[in-house]
Amino acid sequence: MNRRRFEELLVSCITEHKESTYRLAYSYVHNKEDALDIVQEAIQKAFISLNTLHKPASMKSWYFRIVVTTALDFLRKRSRVQPVDDEVLLTLGLESEDHYHNLDLEQALEELPFKYKSVIVLRYFEDLKIEEIADILGENVNTIKTRLYQALKLLRVKLKDDSMEEVRQHA
């Protein structure tokens, strides 16, 4: 297979998944302009690094990975707040339940560190297989399974706290 054929496949892949990748980007940045920028940059990067893709079969995961990386890079550059290490955030989330009152599920998801959020978005919103997610995020399958479990636990913890708040108010 030559470069030309690869490019053709990439064009179909990008076109077929343009809405998914836009939503994926949007789920990180929450605004249209930035999400469009990310999609554009990801396409650009995909063509530049096409030679790093060896199997056409994994093109989708490979391209989604570029989109996720681009979105995260974008947020890193954008963020004016010093990012706290994921583990620290996780601990905070687990330990200081009282700070999470009035958060609905969506906010709870937004509060998740990206490595957990990405797993939720890809697994439940984009309906991807654990194996694909592992490919996209560059982790092994077991790590993804663990993260998924932790992410769900974290969401439930937050929500439980929320409902507890409700109960308290009614009491």
Next chain:
Amino acid sequence: MRNLDPLKKRYDNIPIPQELDDVVNQALKASRRKDVRGMKTIKWAVGSAAAAVVIFVGSVNASPAVVHALSEVPVLNSLVKVVTFRDYKVDEGHYNADFQVPAIQDMNNKALEELLNSKYVNENKELYQSFMKQMKQQKGEGHLGVVSGYEVKTDNDRILSIARYVEKTVGSTEETLQFDTIDKKNEVLLTLPSLFKDDSYIALISNNIREQMEAQMKKDGDKVYWIGENAEDGDAFTTIKPDQHFYINNNGKLVISFDKYEVAPGSMGSVEFTIPSDVITNALVSHAYIK
């Protein structure tokens, strides 16, 4: 386990903006040409020129900082002025566009200012949309160049005349011109009929232009206007339109403008005639503008 359906629904409902197709197509085209450096100039902002322009109208009026950042046409001792408000470029192989949108500023008559500015924005928005449409229809196989811009014809104490031009190149070049002339003192937009007591000006001006055409052709064998035997039936220039394009030059003279092909072969381009003031002096409402 948690029911994530409401979140999934929200995710699925993230609206897909219209610009997405443009952004993706442009990025694909640019990347496939491997002209990745060139891509920097095709920011997606082009894809939503219209929307960005509209937002920009607000900011020009609202923020002195934004106004300051714009390149200003040097204007002395005058309040009302013209700035380049936005310049959009598309550069994709055989498809090139450059839309330069002017904006009037610092007019007390905000209604007029907005009317003109939104007209400028809308004109360019339409140009952009038809450009993109044509590009899409031809699937990048054709050629198209569109340039829009403006020129300040006159800017003195009394008069501000702006010419806006559009040049379309599809094989041959098509050119159209539009003018706005503003009385800066009274902050009103001047129309050709508004300068005259009655419509006698149409004949006065038309006759003078025909004389000028004949004189020019006699003097210079290369010049051709569509009058007399030069013209095919129906093509001949007989009279100006009541609202023929015009502006008032810095000497206070009325200048009548014709688009390319309107009164002469395309090789002549767009042409203009300065009307001697004594020809129209009796028909003028006042001599405030035309001297």
